[in-house]
Each structure stands twice: as C-alpha cells, then as structure tokens.
Amino acid sequence: MRRPQIGIMGSSEADDTQRRVAEAAGRAVARAGAALVTGGRDGVMQAAAKGCAEAGGTVIAVTPFAPMEQVNEYTHYVIPTGLGWARNVITAISGDVILVVGGAAGTLSEIAYAWMYDRPIVALSESGGWAKKLAGERIDHRREDCIIDCDDVSKLGPILSELLAKRPLKTIPPVGPDAP
Amino acid sequence: MRRPQIGIMGSSEADDTQRRVAEAAGRAVARAGAALVTGGRDGVMQAAAKGCAEAGGTVIAVTPFAPMEQVNEYTHYVIPTGLGWARNVITAISGDVILVVGGAAGTLSEIAYAWMYDRPIVALSESGGWAKKLAGERIDHRREDCIIDCDDVSKLGPILSELLAKRPLKTIPPVGPDAP
Amino acid sequence: MRRPQIGIMGSSEADDTQRRVAEAAGRAVARAGAALVTGGRDGVMQAAAKGCAEAGGTVIAVTPFAPMEQVNEYTHYVIPTGLGWARNVITAISGDVILVVGGAAGTLSEIAYAWMYDRPIVALSESGGWAKKLAGERIDHRREDCIIDCDDVSKLGPILSELLAKRPLKTIPPVGPDAP
Amino acid sequence: MRRPQIGIMGSSEADDTQRRVAEAAGRAVARAGAALVTGGRDGVMQAAAKGCAEAGGTVIAVTPFAPMEQVNEYTHYVIPTGLGWARNVITAISGDVILVVGGAAGTLSEIAYAWMYDRPIVALSESGGWAKKLAGERIDHRREDCIIDCDDVSKLGPILSELLAKRPLKTIPPVGPDAP
Numbered sequence: 001m002r003r004p005q006i007g008i009m010g011s012s013e014a015d016d017t018q019r020r021v022a023e024a025a026g027r028a029v030a031r032a033g034a035a036l037v038t039g040g041r042d043g044v045m046q047a048a049a050k051g052c053a054e055a056g057g058t059v060i061a062v063t064p065f066a067p068m069e070q071v072n073e074y075t076h077y078v079i080p081t082g083l084g085w086a087r088n089v090i091t092a093i094s095g096d097v098i099l100v101v102g103g104a105a106g107t108l109s110e111i112a113y114a115w116m117y118d119r120p121i122v123a124l125s126e127s128g129g130w131a132k133k134l135a136g137e138r139i140d141h142r143r144e145d146c147i148i149d150c151d152d153v154s155k156l157g158p159i160l161s162e163l164l165a166k167r168p169l170k171t172i173p174p175v176g177p178d179a180p
Numbered sequence: 181m182r183r184p185q186i187g188i189m190g191s192s193e194a195d196d197t198q199r200r201v202a203e204a205a206g207r208a209v210a211r212a213g214a215a216l217v218t219g220g221r222d223g224v225m226q227a228a229a230k231g232c233a234e235a236g237g238t239v240i241a242v243t244p245f246a247p248m249e250q251v252n253e254y255t256h257y258v259i260p261t262g263l264g265w266a267r268n269v270i271t272a273i274s275g276d277v278i279l280v281v282g283g284a285a286g287t288l289s290e291i292a293y294a295w296m297y298d299r300p301i302v303a304l305s306e307s308g309g310w311a312k313k314l315a316g317e318r319i320d321h322r323r324e325d326c327i328i329d330c331d332d333v334s335k336l337g338p339i340l341s342e343l344l345a346k347r348p349l350k351t352i353p354p355v356g357p358d359a360p
Numbered sequence: 361m362r363r364p365q366i367g368i369m370g371s372s373e374a375d376d377t378q379r380r381v382a383e384a385a386g387r388a389v390a391r392a393g394a395a396l397v398t399g400g401r402d403g404v405m406q407a408a409a410k411g412c413a414e415a416g417g418t419v420i421a422v423t424p425f426a427p428m429e430q431v432n433e434y435t436h437y438v439i440p441t442g443l444g445w446a447r448n449v450i451t452a453i454s455g456d457v458i459l460v461v462g463g464a465a466g467t468l469s470e471i472a473y474a475w476m477y478d479r480p481i482v483a484l485s486e487s488g489g490w491a492k493k494l495a496g497e498r499i500d501h502r503r504e505d506c507i508i509d510c511d512d513v514s515k516l517g518p519i520l521s522e523l524l525a526k527r528p529l530k531t532i533p534p535v536g537p538d539a540p
Numbered sequence: 541m542r543r544p545q546i547g548i549m550g551s552s553e554a555d556d557t558q559r560r561v562a563e564a565a566g567r568a569v570a571r572a573g574a575a576l577v578t579g580g581r582d583g584v585m586q587a588a589a590k591g592c593a594e595a596g597g598t599v600i601a602v603t604p605f606a607p608m609e610q611v612n613e614y615t616h617y618v619i620p621t622g623l624g625w626a627r628n629v630i631t632a633i634s635g636d637v638i639l640v641v642g643g644a645a646g647t648l649s650e651i652a653y654a655w656m657y658d659r660p661i662v663a664l665s666e667s668g669g670w671a672k673k674l675a676g677e678r679i680d681h682r683r684e685d686c687i688i689d690c691d692d693v694s695k696l697g698p699i700l701s702e703l704l705a706k707r708p709l710k711t712i713p714p715v716g717p718d719a720p
Binding site: 361362363365372395397400401402413418420422423425426427428429430431432433434435436437438439440441442443449450453454455456477527528529530531532533534535 | 541542543545552575577580581582593598600602603605606607608609610611612613614615616617618619620621622623629630633634635636657707708709710711712713714715
Binding site: 265266269284285286288289291292293295296297309319320321322 | 445446449464465466468469471472473475476477489499500501502
C-alpha cells in the first residue's frame with residue numbers, strides 16, 4: 001500500500017541551471033508515479049516542488065522549522081521538525097531513491113546520510129556542486145555501488161523507473177526499539 | 181496549496197476500545213478532507229491509519245526506524261527518521277490539529293511537545309490513558325486554552341471542522357536558521 | 361572509569377522557591393561526588409549549576425542552541441545540539457539519576473523520556489509544577505517503580521547515595537546500529 | 541568559566557595508523573588543557589579517549605545509544621542520545637576545534653556539520669580517509685577558510701594552542717527559541 005517516493009537534495013540558494021535541473025527532476029518524479037520529498041525551502045527545493053506539483057505529482061516537505069505554514073508554496077503536505085540542520089538526517093533517507101542537485105555543505109551531509117542508510121543516490125551532475133564532485137564515486141567501503149552519475153536530466157526518467165522497480169516491497173514489522 | 185493534515189498520537193499497544201476509537205478518528209479525519217499523520221507502528225497508529233485509508237484518506241507515517249518499508253500496511257507515504265523515540269518530537273507537531281487516543285509515556289511526551297509548539301490538541305477521553313487524564317487540562321501557563329475533551333468519537337467531526345477552519349493560511353517564508 | 365552523573369530538569373523561568381531548591385540540589389549533587397548535567401539555560405538550570413559549581417562539582421550543559429558560548433556562566437563543559445526543544449530527549453537521559461524541580465511543558469516532556477528510558481526519577485515536590493503533580497506517581501505500566509517524592513531538598517543527599525549505589529557498573533560494548 | 545574542549549571525529553573501525561594518530565591527538569588535547577569530546581565508540585574514538593585520559597585529560601562521549609553504560613572504557617562522562625547516526629550532528633559541533641582522523645561516511649557527515657556550524661576543522665591527513673581527501677579544502681562558499689591540513693600529528697600541539705586562543709570568550713545569553 002506504500003507508494004513510491006523520491007527525495008531531492010539541494011541548496012536553498014540555486015543558480016539558473018540548478019533551478020532548471022531541479023524543476024525537470026521534479027517533473028520526472030511525477031511522471032514516474034512517485035511522490036517527491038524535499039526540505040521545503042527555497043532554491044532547489046522550491047524548483048523541484050514546482051516541477052512535480054505542476055506535473056500532477058504529490059509533494060511532501062520535511063522542514064527544519066516548527067510552524068506548519070513555513071514551507072514553499074508548491075508543497076502539499078508538511079512534516080515540520082524544529083530540528084534546524086539536523087533535519088537533513090531525515091530528508092536524506094525519506095525516499096526509495098535520493099536525487100542530488102548542486103549542493104553545498106548541507107547537501108554533502110545528506111549525501112553522507114543517504115549512503116549510510118543504503119539509499120540509491122543519483123547525482124544530476126550538470127548542476128555542479130557536490131552533485132558533480134561525487135557523481136560516480138563511492139563514499140566508503142560499506143557499499144559496492146557508486147553514486148549514479150546522470151549528466152543530463154532528460155535521461156533521468158528511465159533511471160528512476162529502473163531503481164523504483166528494485167525497491168523493497170516486503171514490509172518489516174513496525175516493532176522495535178521504542179516499543180511499547 | 182498546503183492541504184489540511186491531522187496528527188494522531190497513541191500507543192503501539194492498544195486495547196479494543198482504543199482500536200475502535202482510533203479507527204473512528206481516522207475515518208473522521210478522512211471525512212474532514214485532511215491527511216492523517218501517524219507514527220507508523222501498530223496499535224493506535226495502525227487502527228487510525230486503517231480508518232483513514234479505508235475512508236479514502238491519505239496516510240503519512242513518521243517512523244522511529246530507518247528503513248522505508250518498516251511501517252504498517254495502511255500507510256501511503258513514510259518519513260523514516262532513524263531517531264528512536266526522539267521522533268515523537270516530530271509526530272507531535274505534524275498536524276494542524278493533534279488527536280490523542282489512550283496513551284502511555286510516549287504519548288505523554290507528544291502531548292507536551294504539541295503544547296509547546298502551540299498545536300490545538302483534542303483528547304479522545306473515552307480511550308483512557310493520558311488522553312483521559314489530561315482532557316480539559318492546561319499543561320502550563322504559556323497557553324490560555326485547554327486540551328479539548330472529546331468524550332465520544334462520534335462527536336469528533338464538527339470539532340475537526342471548526343479547528344481546521346482556524347488554521348493559518350498565510351505562509352511564512354521558508355528561510356531562517358539553516359540558510360543557505 | 362565512567363564517573364557518576366546526575367541530571368536536573370526544570371524551567372528556564374523559576375520563582376524564588378524553585379531557585380532555592382535547584383541550588384541546594386546542585387550542591388547535593390556535588391557532595392554526592394557526581395557531575396551535574398543541565399540544559400544550560402537560565403532559571404532552574406542556572407541555579408542548579410551555581411550550586412554544584414560553587415560546591416566544587418563539575419557541570420555539563422546540553423543546550424538547544426548551536427554556539428559553544430550560548431550557555432549559563434556556571435557551566436564547565438557544553439554540548440550544543442542545535443536541536444531546539446528536541447534536545448530535551450537528551451537531557452532527560454543524561455544521568456544515572458534524574459531530578460525534577462518545578463516544571464512546565466518542557467519538563468513534562470523530559471519526565472516522560474526519563475521514564476521511557478528507565479532512569480530513576482526524583483521529584484523535588486516542594487518546588488511545585490510537574491514535579492509536584494507527578495511525585496509518587498507511575499507514568500505508565502512499563503515500570504514497577506514510581507517517581508520518587510523528595511518533599512524537602514535537605515533530604516536529597518541520602519536518596520542520591522542510595523540510587524547511585526545501584527547504578528550499572530558493567531559496561532555494554534559500544535557497538536550497534538550505527539556501525540561502522 | 542567554560543573550559544576549552546576539542547572534538548574528534550573518526551570511524552569505529554580503525555587501522556593501526558589511525559589508532560596511533562588518534563591516540564597521539566588525544567594526548568595533544570590533554571596537553572593543550574582541553575577536554576576531549578568523542579562519539580564514545582571503538583576505533584578512533586576509543587584510541588583518542590585512551591590518549592587523552594592517560595595524559596590526565598577529561599573525556600566526554602556523546603553516544604548514539606540510550607544506556608549510560610554503553611560507552612568505551614576511557615570515558616569519564618557520557619551524554620547518551622538514543623538518536624542513532626543523527627548524533628553525528630551533535631558530536632560535530634561539540635568542540636571549540638574539531639579534529640578528523642581517517643573517516644568513512646559518518647565522519648563525512650560530521651565534517652559537513654562542523655563546517656555549517658562554523659567550527660575550525662583540523663584534518664590529520666596522514667590517517668587517510670576523508671581526513672586526507674578534504675585536508676586543505678573548502679566545503680562550500682559560506683566560509684573563507686579551509687579545513688586545516690595537519691600532516692603529522694606531532695605538529696598538532698601548536699595548531700591547537702593557536703585555535704583555542706581565538707575561541708569566543710564572551711557569552712551569548714542562553715535564551716531563545718525554546719523559552720520558557
């Protein structure tokens with residue numbers, strides 16, 4: 001019953017190329033039938049949300065703020081955290097696939113977390129930043145795979161379809177460290 | 181563009197009354213046109229998700245776990261946190277209104293956080309637990325209002341409609357402590 | 361090699377009684393040979409830190425802020441979190457024993473967390489607030505014990521000695537969910 | 541009244557060189573008159589704690605676990621978080637200076653956070669890993685400085701003295717987003 005969802009990481013400040021790539025990536029997410037998870041702010045997050053929402057997709061934002069209403073205008077559902085930058089830990093793992101556009105230090109922290117928590121990562125390398133620096137690289141020895149380099153956002157659709165087809169469908173019982 | 185959403189707090193262990201109340205509350209949320217946010221686990225969370233999903237509503241879960249697939253079967257979208265019990269801080273504030281069903285210590289922490297972050301709180305007091313103990317009470321002096329006592333879940337619909345009508349519609353620019 | 365440590369929970373706003381009780385509690389912690397862990401802010405936290413530091417004890421603060429230097433003047437070591445109110449999860453469990461003085465909603469969240477994570481809790485009930493309301497109570501069914509009621513801070517010393525004598529001395533290997 | 545403190549980041553798995561460098565770094569921290577903050581686990585964290593404690597310094601651990609006693613044997617004070625990997629956000633900023641030894645993805649997340657929160661960072665580059673890859677680099681445009689490259693741990697002492705001399709001594713009032 002769980003639906004596919006894809007996270008996008010990137011800075012709240014974005015240049016024109018990054019906004020174009022993010023918006024196209026958001027559209028590709030909607031066309032792949034997945035919801036988009038962003039950090040809810042400006043820049044890459046806003047452009048991706050716009051692309052997804054205008055293509056008919058659903059947008060969920062996990063924000064660093066506490067108010068429900070402190071979020072960009074293309075967001076349908078908001079998960080406020082009040083955690084400041086620590087919310088990066090959550091955005092980084094809130095997708096069956098994680099996309100990276102551009103990226104400064106905050107995005108680097110998210111790439112590291114997505115890697116630790118074993119999410120497939122696709123770097124849209126034409127957008128520069130840490131997406132470009134780490135495209136095709138391995139972060140450490142714990143994984144056999146690499147960050148996938150997608151050097152042209154027009155090629156993103158088939159990559160998403162392939163990765164979503166591999167996502168785990170069996171569920172794990174939701175019991176554990178915080179029971180009861 | 182943001183859609184209304186309502187959180188529900190309650191234990192992963194639930195008796196028959198609590199499950200009945202939670203499921204009815206989930207249905208009321210769907211009928212109010214809001215999405216339901218839960219903690220994604222068993223018990224109250226599962227029953228509420230079932231009620232909402234079967235009535236055609238959307239269910240989002242914020243889990244204490246890291247895997248995407250560790251969530252109950254009535255959930256549409258999942259925000260895994262990997263934070264253990266600290267995820268209670270987030271579930272507690274992820275709604276325009278927060279509902280409480282039954283409740284042990286985890287739920288008590290969520291009531292405290294919902295109060296601190298100024299969310300309207302409705303206790304479904306027929307379900308016992310901390311919902312019953314704190315229905316009609318003020319947690320501290322920072323707020324003028326009380327936790328609303330709804331002693332019969334069949335009366336929940338109009339309460340939700342009234343509270344959702346008051347939710348903030350203006351947005352706050354999503355800039356702040358974690359820029360850029 | 362680990363040394364005993366005791367946490368104190370209470371509001372950043374404190375009346376004269378609460379400041380007096382907190383300062384005496386801080387002195388008792390120092391005399392029991394334990395370090396004091398506080399939230400690093402004003403009110404109860406500051407008074408307790410003053411009492412402990414002036415009696416020759418060590419004070420560690422876990423703050424909601426990010427800067428190292430945003431902490432009260434009686435603190436020796438600071439652990440900044442940048443987490444806002446979510447840092448309550450951490451202060452609540454950073455002691456072999458947890459003391460409660462007065463208390464508004466933030467303190468209530470800390471009592472709930474200390475209970476969930478199985479810390480012995482002593483409420484200094486003469487200070488009012490949630491300390492008084494929950495002294496002698498059980499938060500839920502998961503524990504057999506109650507929140508200990510210490511209705512006069514001059515009686516705190518022997519209670520601390522007894523609780524510290526029971527603290528776990530064996531260590532648990534520090535491996536687990538975040539390896540490597 | 542706040543005392544100087546220095547954080548060390550590195551993996552729970554360490555080779556011989558990394559252990560040697562970490563232990564020497566821990567000694568240098570003690571000799572600089574600072575407390576050492578680690579993540580409390582094995583590997584780099586344990587070796588650094590050993591070096592500091594055996595040289596007479598104080599060791600504080602911020603662990604991903606909830607139990608007080610789940611920490612390496614060279615630790616004096618423990619701040620358990622129960623946050624899993626999200627505790628990296630805290631270790632990364634719990635020092636007037638942050639040292640990096642070796643490092644896999646977890647350490648990379650800590651470098652990113654230390655950078656965002658404006659801590660001086662010293663990479664002990666002879667230890668390899670992300671310490672070596674990022675020594676002398678800038679993570680993004682928000683800072684003018686670089687990660688300092690210390691290519692021989694025997695040269696660390698004067699670097700620490702110089703950085704500690706610049707640490708902020710004025711305090712910021714501990715009031716703010718989570719009042720009261």
